[in-house]
Amino acid sequence: MEYRITAPLDKNVVKKLKAGDYVWISGTIYTARDAAHKRMQETLDKGQELPVDWKDNIIYYMGPSPAREGRVIGSAGPTTSSRMDPYAPRLLDMGLGGMIGKGKRSPAVSEAIVQNGSVYFAAVGGAGALLSRQIKKAEVIAYDDLGTEAIRRLEVEDLPVIVVIDPEGNDLYKMNAGNIIS
């Protein structure tokens, strides 16, 4: 199936999504990758508040290249999600609506997706120039000192992604794996 959806996510819409669906996302999403996740974890460990309320929001695992003058953002494709696996379940339990990245997730992340009715999307890795066109606004909202790894708020229009892990726990990569072509 193909869907056009908006972010922040509506749980009733997420429920319909199935692994393999092609989805265009419009609305507000946030970037965070390795260093921002590590800092968020440390913040939570200290009992402090995070810079963003993740409820129903989407994190895009992405660190852009610098924008040229007059441009919104540089190249802006997904990074490998598995490096965020140690941090993701905790954020999902706090209400994180969805994640966009590329590559496999751990069983713990998959379980947390099911428990929280969340979703994991893949954007096409290495298509950073193409994907940057769907980003209409970008603003650093936290951890500015982390440079490319800062948390950014993005306004996106029709960002193309594919559902990899749906709220029932079906995993598109596993469905394809072992599917040897003779």
Added chain:
Amino acid sequence: MIREIGVDEITRQIRDMCIQANHYLSEDMVCAMKEATEKEQDPLGKKILGQLEENLKIAGEEMIPICQDTGMAVIFMEIGQDVHFTGGDLGQAVEEGVRRGYTEGYLRKSVVGDPLVRENTKDNTPAVLHTSIVPGDQVAITVAPKGFGSENMSRIVMLKPAQGVEGVKQVIWDTVQEAGPNACPPLVVGVGIGGTFEKAALLAKQALTRPVGEKAKDAHIRSLEEEMLEKVNRSGIGPAGLGGHVTALAVNINTYATHIAGLPVAVNLCCHVNRHVKRVI
């Protein structure tokens, strides 16, 4: 005759090559991507390959890096033994070229100074520089920015001689299988067989800079490349790991003599953004 080359020329060339490599793929890669799109039968796979071709077009036309991971700069310099560098320190000139390329070229700074402290150096230095001395009075420079999505899925295995070619095939297969979608297929699979521990890794990296479509010189290695490419493309992993017939564009294997007791094998994966620019000065 000694030929003098000013190190500022090296800085200038490397600056330009960093920018060029990150916005335009070499002709062999452009052709390979085009062929892949034609060959792919899976509808989603074909769509993704079409997007990747479109991505290359946008990157070149609008000067947006092909991928936001503009890599760690891996640089090979083959230096003619009759060359004398003047005007400064060659190593520093290389670093200055990388620094200028990444800052003036709007490329992402992805390098941390200490691997454990992990503070960004903010100019993408240092580079990883490999020099070799060759006959002649020219300098051949290859700049190959390497992304880490695929670098992280690479491996080296010290096989026993008894494991032979079957062992080598298994290592290549296992590496590609385990990488799956993470290394951004369609891949270029660089393989180094032989040498010592570090030589095998270097051979694998150099294999990635060999133009796609240029086969190994030895017949048995050439047939191993062909066999493994066919096998990898039957894995079903496909473009972006979402299923299909094109998992790899090439398997490039470089070999070297080794010890009677060993059979080192290194597999260095590269994503479809296999960047390498070569210039001879």
